[in-house]
Amino acid sequence: MSLAVLKSRALAGMDAPEVTVEVHLANGLPSFTIVGLPETEVKESKDRVRAALQNARFEFPARRITVNLAPADLPKESGRFDLPIALGILAASGQMPADELGKYEFAGELSLSGELRPIRGALAMTYAMHRAGDASGRQRAFILPRANADEAALVADAAIHPADSLLDVCAHFAALGGDAQLARHTAQAEAARAAYPDFSEVKGQAQAKRALEVAAAGGHSVLMVGPPGTGKSMLAARFPGILPPMTDEEALESAAVQSLNGGFSVARWKARPYRAPHHTASGVALVGGGGTPRPGEISLAHRGVLFLDELPEFDRKVLEVLREPLESGHITISRAARQADFPARFQLVAAMNPCPCGFLGHSSNKCRCTPDNVARYQDRISGPLLDRIDMQIQVGALPHEDLLKQADGEPSSAIAARVERTFAAQIARQGKGNHALSTTEIDAHCKPDAQGEQLLRTAMTRLNWSARAYHRVLKVARTIADLAGQATIGQPHVAEAIQYRRALREQ
Structure with a gap:
């Protein structure tokens, strides 16, 4: 047999399209050619595969070898095609049986000694393979490096067979049904939730803690404004620990995005990601990109928290790229030759000082900034971006006597229990968190009583809110009522929501 056909996967954004690896041996001067739009890493596989076969004591055919990676118009990158190319050469030259190759997909980078090294995107590839199998009714198994087995096995019902070397894979096909067959791997991940610092370590700041509890319960974005050293970064670092538990689907989405950059750890399964660029x-x-598009910070924070400290210090053009993802929950990266979509449903938590020196409104330290300096500093954050941040809260400086006391705040576990209960009520009522409600759903679920509506009208008139700001206040008020266990949004709920929406320019 001079032709062998195997299956593998490429990466195109979050998708992992199927790639057919065709290996043909022909007579003629010895050569090794790879076609099918391979990038540099794939072209270099010729040398890795040759050395791996020879060091594994196989014969490298002195013939004309042509490897086609189909479809031809799909760019192929990274070393994941080393294993299927090597197996294709062995099958085409008759050095290993080829009858069962069609029941598997293969991915893995080869070392010069024939060992298998881990690859990027194993979880995304397995997820795509499993979905394709469900659609066609025929499931393939997946053979890949052992270092990627745990993350790939997180896809339920996927048949994962990890291997340590090229010889292990060859032995599997030479002795199917025997002792040398690769064993199927099962997921061994447990939910990890207690990895974050605890809210009980933060002294004082009861109002800020309450605001973050509301934000966690409804999925709202938050901007914390206050002098330096008041605990804004401490509060943000503890925020992921009170978020509702991730569902299996959310955890799989988040893990698949992190797998694309090779940054996923099974030890962090079901732990909300926390990104602080x-x-x-x-x-x-921030948004992702590159010649071969990779996810950025907003996608790596998918289903988790994106913390932007010192918000005005970010370049204004950088901050403006957040506007569309905050609304849509995804980002599309377009290049001349390709386009990639990544999910970006993150919860934004930002922190900033009120002025350049940081002490505007401080009880003991005097601010040295002129009004023009303060205005220019705050104007680094555009109105449209500020309008998209649901809650804008003050984090004041603590009195000295409070700093000397022992921290005795409420633990994160107690706050998380209330948040989980509140979020479960939202799912039962509308199938989503309050932050994701559409305009029609806001009219259905967020209508305040008569007194609350009157207060809201007065606030709209005095504060000149946009329609977006009005809807976001209603959604925050709905979350506050849910935390209180109230079916109707009352005046106290609206009043508290208004306090969380004070425009930065008016502080």
Whole structure:
């Protein structure tokens, strides 16, 4: 047999399209050619595969070898095609049986000794393979490096067979049904929730803690404004620990995105991601990009928290790229030759000082900034972006006597229990969190009583809210009522929501 056909997967954004690896041996001068739009990493597999076969004591055919990676118009990158190319050469040259190859998909980078090294995107590839199998009714098994087995096995019912080396894979096909067959791997991940610092460690700041509880219960974005050293970063770091538990589907989505960058750890299964990029980050780092599009910080924070500290210090053009993802929950990266879609349903938590020196409104330290300096500093955050942030709260400086006391705040577990109960009520009522309600759903579920509506009308007139701001206040008020166990939004709920919506320019 001079032709072998195997299956593998490429990566195109969050998708992992099927790739057919065709290996043909022909007479002629010895050569090794790879076609099918391979990038540099794939072209270099020729040398890795040759050395791996020889060091594994196989014969490297002195013939004309042509490898086609179909479809031809799909770019192929990384070393994941090393394993199927090597197996194709062995099958085409008759050095291993090829009868069962069609029942499997393969991915893995080969070392020069024939060992299998981990690859990026194993979870995304397995997820795509499993969905394709469900649609066609025929499921393939997946053979890949052992280091990727745990994350790939998170896809329920996927048949994962990890291997340590090229020899292990060859032995599997040479002795199907025997002792050398690769064993099927099962997921061994448990939900991890207690990895975050505890809210009980934060002294004082009861109002800020209450606001973050409301934000967690309804999925609302938050901007914390206050002098330096008041605990804004401490509060943000503890925020993921009070969010509702992730569902299996949410955890799989989040893990698949992180797998694309090779940053997923099974130890973090079902733990909300927490991303805190430095304020020097570029727009591409935030939203993703590159010649081969990769997810950015907003996608790596999918189903978790994106914390932007020192918000005005970010470049204004960088901050503006957040406007569309905050509304839509996804980002589309377009390049001349390709387009990639990534999910970006993150919860934004931001922090900033009220002025350049940081002490505007401080009880003991005097602010040295002029009104023009304060206005220019706050104007670094555009009105349209500020309008999309649901809650804008003040985090004041603590009195000295409070700083000297022992921290005795409420633990994260107690807050998380209330948040979980509140979020479950929202799912039961409308099938989603309050932050995701559409305009029609707001009219159906967020109508306040007569007194609450009158207060809301007065606030709209005095504060000149946009329609977006009005709807976001209603959604926050709905969450506050849910935390109180009230079916109707009353005046106290609306009043508290208005307090969380004070425009930055008016502080």
